[in-house]
Amino acid sequence: MAEVTLQExxxxxAHDLAEQVSRFVKDISELEVRTFTTPNDQVNVLINNxxxxxxxxxxxxxxxxxxxxxxxxxxxxxxxxxxANGEVDRSVWGIHQTMVQLAMTNRATMLxxxxxxxxxxxxxxxxxxx
Amino acid sequence: xxxxxxxxGVALPEDRDPLGVCRIAPTPVVAFEAGASAPPEVPLWxxxxxxxxxxxxxxxAEQSAALQQRQAVLADAQRELASLxxxxxxxxxxxxxxxxxxxxxxxxxxxxxxFQPAAESFGLFARxxxxxxxxxxxxxxxxxxxxxIVAHYARVETVVAQWGNVGRTVVTWGGxxxxxxxxxxxxxxxxxxxxxxxxxxxxxxxxxxxxxIIIGGAAxxxxxxxxxxxxxxxxLLPSVWRFVxxxxxxxxxxxxx
Numbered sequence: 001m002a003e004v005t006l007q008e009x010x011x012x013x014a015h016d017l018a019e020q021v022s023r024f025v026k027d028i029s030e031l032e033v034r035t036f037t038t039p040n041d042q043v044n045v046l047i048n049n050x051x052x053x054x055x056x057x058x059x060x061x062x063x064x065x066x067x068x069x070x071x072x073x074x075x076x077x078x079x080x081x082x083x084a085n086g087e088v089d090r091s092v093w094g095i096h097q098t099m100v101q102l103a104m105t106n107r108a109t110m111l112x113x114x115x116x117x118x119x120x121x122x123x124x125x126x127x128x129x130x
Numbered sequence: 131x132x133x134x135x136x137x138x139g140v141a142l143p144e145d146r147d148p149l150g151v152c153r154i155a156p157t158p159v160v161a162f163e164a165g166a167s168a169p170p171e172v173p174l175w176x177x178x179x180x181x182x183x184x185x186x187x188x189x190x191a192e193q194s195a196a197l198q199q200r201q202a203v204l205a206d207a208q209r210e211l212a213s214l215x216x217x218x219x220x221x222x223x224x225x226x227x228x229x230x231x232x233x234x235x236x237x238x239x240x241x242x243x244x245f246q247p248a249a250e251s252f253g254l255f256a257r258x259x260x261x262x263x264x265x266x267x268x269x270x271x272x273x274x275x276x277x278x279i280v281a282h283y284a285r286v287e288t289v290v291a292q293w294g295n296v297g298r299t300v301v302t303w304g305g306x307x308x309x310x311x312x313x314x315x316x317x318x319x320x321x322x323x324x325x326x327x328x329x330x331x332x333x334x335x336x337x338x339x340x341x342x343i344i345i346g347g348a349a350x351x352x353x354x355x356x357x358x359x360x361x362x363x364x365x366l367l368p369s370v371w372r373f374v375x376x377x378x379x380x381x382x383x384x385x386x387x
Contacts, residue, residue: 009270010345010364013277020280023303036310043295043312053300053308062310091317098324099299099307106331107305113335114280117342123349 014121021114033103035066035096066096133178135193139171140275143268148375149200149336150382151193174285175330181291183318190325197332204343207377211347234376241369265368276341279334286330288323297323344370
């Protein structure tokens with residue numbers, strides 16, 4: 001294992017982290033959470049073939065049941081699921097809302113963790129190049 | 131069915147999770163034709179759980195607590211590395227330091243000593259610098275795999291006995307969540323998938339944090355390793371990787387005894 005290979009690995013890691021943080025910063029203006037349901041016979045297709053969700057939804061193999069988009073400027077778009085009687089499907093809606101909370105917490109925590117890791121890596125690389 | 135969290139699509143050193151929480155799925159050997167390339171597999175956390183929601187939640191709570199314990203130990207390791215870097219500003223790497231991990235710290239200090247020049251050697255190494263090729267390879271593999279975790283979407287699937295795959299969540303680069311549920315799964319089982327997603331994301335974040343602590347720790351110590359050749363600070367990374375890995379292993383053995 002040459003020293004330069006180790007340095008290259010750290011360099012690539014730092015570069016990817018920095019890119020990821022910058023992508024986060026670009027994407028941070030919106031957070032989107034989508035909740036689908038799928039019949040039992042489509043579960044294996046979904047797991048084994050890992051198809052595109054939009055394509056599956058177009059074919060009717062999965063159904064988009066709830067949707068939330070939160071924009072940094074305060075705009076929020078919410079699609080609430082209904083059951084067969086036209087009432088709010090509380091079981092799907094409750095789970096979806098918890099997912100939205102989880103997504104918001106995850107975004108903040110990941111941004112912090114990646115920022116810390118990127119700054120450690122970049123500072124190590126600066127020192128290595130001094 | 132064996133319950134627990136498995137991480138696939140990531141080939142961590144020695145096929146084990148340094149945090150000791152996930153099983154690592156063996157990387158499949160792919161035969162490919164000339165010119166063809168194997169599609170990169172997206173990291174996948176798969177949680178296998180018992181049918182009883184109470185039992186499943188207990189298992190998930192244990193995993194979550196285990197990850198929080200590892201985070202506390204990593205914070206300890208980070209503090210110890212910072213103390214060593216501060217202490218060595220005035221004293222030699224050989225000076226004993228108050229530490230919670232004497233064995234691991236002694237091994238790290240032994241390595242660091244080899245990066246200090248002997249007084250009479252006019253800048254030459256006192257001993258051949260410590261550079262373990264095997265450790266260096268492990269560190270390289272670890273950081274490359276954490277890099278994969280950073281660069282890809284995270285996929286989390288929950289398999290519950292008697293129900294099969296109940297939920298699948300894809301977390302995109304920007305943090306968007308796309309979740310697909312199997313129809314007809316009762317709410318208590320769905321809640322289990324939410325907790326599984328939480329555990330998987332905690333595991334991902336802790337691995338990224340661990341890489342950051344090692345790189346930052348090595349950078350702090352590099353300032354004191356005066357005799358390193360230009361750009362040679364990376365030589366410290368394998369030693370710091372071993373220190374952090376051994377500190378985590380100490381927690382595992384304490385739990386087992």
